[in-house]
Amino acid sequence: MAALDREELRRRLSAARDLDVEKPGGASKETFVAAMEGVLADAEALGDPELLFEARLRYGYAMRSDHWRGASSKQAVGEVLGVLRKCLLMWHAEPHRYPANHVTAMWTQLFNVVDWYVRFDFEPAGRVHRLLDELERRCPPTRPWSRYAIDDARMKLEARRGNVAEVERLWRRLRAQGPPEEHYLPAGHAASNARMWTRLGRHDLALAAAAPVLAGHVPAREDKLFESVLLLPYLHLGRLDEAVDAHRRTDAPTGMLYEDVAAHLEFCARTGNERRGMEVLRRNLHLTGLGCGYVVHMWTAAAGALLCRRVCELGLDREWFWPCGCDEDDCDDLPLVSYAKLGLRLRWDAVGLAREIGEQDGSTWLAERVEALIRAEPVVDRLELAPPPAGPSARDGGAVPPADHLDVVDAAGLRRELERAKTIEEERARIGRMQRVLQNATMGGLTDVVVDARFGLLDDLLDERRESRRTDLFSTLDALFRLRDDRPDLFGAERVEAMWRAVPVALGRVLARPGPMLRYVREFLDRLEAGCRPETEDPHHVRWFRVEVAARAGDAGAARDAWARFRELPEAERYAERESVPRRVQWWIDLGCDEEAVVALAGREGDEREDLLLLPYLRTGLAERAREVHERTYRTASGAPEVAAHLQYCVETGALERGREILLRTLDLFLVDEDEDFAFDLLRTYAAAVRLCERLVAAGLDGPWTWPESDGFPAEDGWSFARMAESCRDFLGRYARGWEELVGTTFHTRAVHALAGAEEG
Incomplete structure (x- = not known):
């Protein structure tokens, strides 16, 4: 009976293997994993060592087919590691009992788990080192390539901590052994080492790591875009023609991995090819902008943040519509985005994850390296590339696609949708619906509906509860002033008045908390100044915030000049009110201009906010006045x-x-x-x-x-x-x-x- 059970279980194991999602005619991942779970449970009950060993290996592969991604990835990978540890103990107890190919497969899977912990859903370095110590204790000298893989994992872990000396020691020792013959795809292994050295800033060693593939000693699959790892080493080493050729060969419309996208984004941002970088980013939004949960996401997000920063610094930013691509009826995605907004999010996603990893690894290197990448400057001012792939221009957002989840495209229908959107209670869903109306109106060239939708967004975003959406408010207001310049016939006096009422609100918010770059605020003020209405407070708004812009830039001379221009205007009640005075005092304190700060509060002695002047009072010899104010406030x-x-x-x-x-x-x-x-x-x-x-x-x-x-x-x-x-x-x-x-x-x-x-x- 036991023999019959064994044969039946082996038949089921073979049938379950045919359900592999990666095989032709394979089943869904859920069906595949469930079949393997059933076989493993029965193999555990049967207790046949050889069959149990194989069932555990096959179960590990089945779980790997799910790519270990999602909210439960740590649990899934931990479960696989537990199963593989049982295999390791079985083999260690009876090393000659199991087929050699199964043993090699076991070690390969173990190293896949370690690699996951190092490069994806990270585990702290200390914990991974302990796992590697355990593997090393159970790995005999007769398995040289398994020992090689253990050292390789230690090297990658030290690279994550920025320990360059130890990385180089291990790398040279491994390199002397030649390309690994087990556990790795040879070209992928060479690319991984080249990428490691690039991130450590050793571009000479990056090329050395790639040399076996370049020399043809190791075969490279064309569809893996191997040469993308050479972009930055070639660039930094001055091999510019080769860098251009590598970019041309690997700037693929589809099939790029996270690492490929990161390399191309950084390459474009550092060679004066920001527009090309915008094309790369837009083609790979599914890899660039959808969260930062794994280590590979972090590097792509950081390169994306660098590209967005360069785009904004060069004045190339515009709003554009990002299709979500989902089929959920209750989707609350916000389709309207800009490079400034995307870059800010990518920046903090990347830095936040780098800091989290560094805190667990006991090293600050990763966070410092990520921030350095985001702040990197061009290596060359301009490197001529081949013409970009055919497609819409990224400068102005390209051809506007139809909005997901909104089929209405006619003017009357879009206006009705806009009114319905305003009644939606949930904030994100409401704003998202109005943005979709705007998207379809823009796509259809319905400028009058575009203006209506922009005003709907403006009214919503002005609410004080929307302070966190200050960048959206600023860009909406900027777009309205641009539209007014292009189509003044669509803007009556009431609409223009509403726009100007929004100006101090929007500028007050974006200069107080992170928002658009200061250059965009300056450009906006220039546009406003050209259209100030006579006999209104419009000039006051413009000149007041020019002072604050100068203060933010740390330019005391420009701030004094701007303040003098503001003082030339008739007094405006708004800027003489108590709420405005502390803001003006703070400008001068931030600039280190004590005398101007004291003058700004002149006549308001005894005001509760006189405490802002505590340090100016001390520095200008008014110590007793400072003591009295401190005690009072x-x-x-x-x-x-x-x-x-x-x-x-x-x-x-x-x-x-x-x-x-x-x-x-x-x-x-x-x-x-x-x-x-x-x-x-x-x-x-x-x-x-x-x-x-x-x-x-x-x-x-x-x-x-x-x-x-x-x-x-x-x-x-x-x-x-x-x-x-x-x-x-x-x-x-x-x-x-x-x-x-x-x-x-x-x-x-x-x-x-x-x-x-x-x-x-």
């Missing part, structure tokens, strides 16, 4: 600028215990939920907190404390001022660099690091 200070002022005052005057009291009372300021939402005013607050915390530690006033529960954040023990200083300095560097990219200068980066007690972050 420190208990109620809660906003970022005034808290920063009080913390700095306490450091400068030695009132450290008072500073500690203020800091512990205002911890909510240091709970920033999203990286891209970091307010400009928080830069000085974080810097002041660093300085105060380090002074508290130096004075022996540190000790453990608990961060209280607040706004959805649970209480957390284990805090100290030493820990807070380290955390704030870390985040300060991260956020200051982000603002530096937006404003285009290092003025404020240097200023806040000096305030924190360091010249650099």
Whole structure:
């Protein structure tokens, strides 16, 4: 009976293998995995060692066919590793019992798991090293290529940590053994090593790693686009003709992998071919912009953020429509996007994942390398490439596709859809529906409906609850002013008035928190100034925000000139109100112009926000005035600028215990939920907190404390001022660099690091 059961189970195992999704006529992945699960369960019950060993191997392959992706990837990969460990123990106990090809397959699968942990859904370096130690203990000298693979995995892990010396030591030792004969696809292995050295900045070694393929010693499959790994090494080593040829041969319309896309995006961004890069990005949106969950996503996102930054710096950005490509009726995707908006998201996705990996690996190299990539400058100003693949131009968004989930295309129908959209309660779904109306109206050249849809979006985005959509508000308003210039007949007095009412709201938001680059704000102000209406406050809006733009750029001379121009206008009530004065005071403080800051608040002595002047008072010899203001206001200070002022005052005057009291009372300021939402005013607050915390530690006033529960954040023990200083300095560097990219200068980066007690972050 047992023999019959064994033969029946072997027949089922063979039948299950034929269900492989990658075989012709294969079943769905769910059917394939379920069949293998059933066979494995019965093999466990039967207990035949050879059959059980094979069933476990085949189950591992079945799970691998699902690519281990999705929300449960860690669980799936962990389950596969558990099954493979059982195989390893069986083989280790009876090494001559199992067929050689099955043993090799077991080791290959184990290395696939390790590779997944290193390059995809990462595990901390320490944990992976322990797994490699376990594999090494059970790997006899008679398996040289398995030992090779163990060392190769250690090398890739050290590369993720930026340990160049150890990587080079291991690489040279492995290279002396020749190309591996087991466990790898030879060309893929060479490409992986070349890519590793490129990311480490050793372009000479990247080419050396690729040499066996280039010399024909290792066969390369044409459809794998091998030469994309050579783009950046060729470029950095000055082999420009070869770089161009490699780009031409591998810039494929389809079939590119994450690594290929990353290489082409960076190559275009660093050779003056940003428009070509826009084409590459648009053709590969399914790889570029749909989240950053794995290590390979991180590098592609970082290269995409670099390309978007260059596009914006060159003034090439425009809004365009991104098809979601799904068939979900309740899809709430937002189709309207710009390179500025996409780049900001890609930037923080990539940096956030790099930091998360680095924290678990105990290294800051990965985050530093990713940020350096995003901020990279061209290697050559302009490298002539072959004509781009046929298709719509990316500069203006190309030909507008029809909107997903909206079939209506006629003007009357689109207007009805717009009115229906305004009644949708859920914010994202409402905005998405209006954007689809805009998309189909744009596609059909229905400019009057385009204007209607833009005004619908404007009304919605002006709501104070939409502050996080400030970039959308800015681009919507910019588009309306452009449309007014092109089609003034569609803009009556009421519409123009509504646009101008929105101007200070939009500019106030995008200059306070990360949004469009400063150059776009300047261009917008230029457009506004040319169309100011006489006898209105339009010129006041333009000139007021020109001062703030100059302040953000760190240009004190330009700010003074812009302020003088603003003062030439008749007084406008809006900008004389109490709410506007602190903003003006803060301009001058940010620029280090103490006298202008004091003058800005002249006549308002006794105002609660006089505490903004604490440091200007100290620096201009008004110490007693500063002390009186501090004593009067420190208990109620809660906003970022005034808290920063009080913390700095306490450091400068030695009132450290008072500073500690203020800091512990205002911890909510240091709970920033999203990286891209970091307010400009928080830069000085974080810097002041660093300085105060380090002074508290130096004075022996540190000790453990608990961060209280607040706004959805649970209480957390284990805090100290030493820990807070380290955390704030870390985040300060991260956020200051982000603002530096937006404003285009290092003025404020240097200023806040000096305030924190360091010249650099």
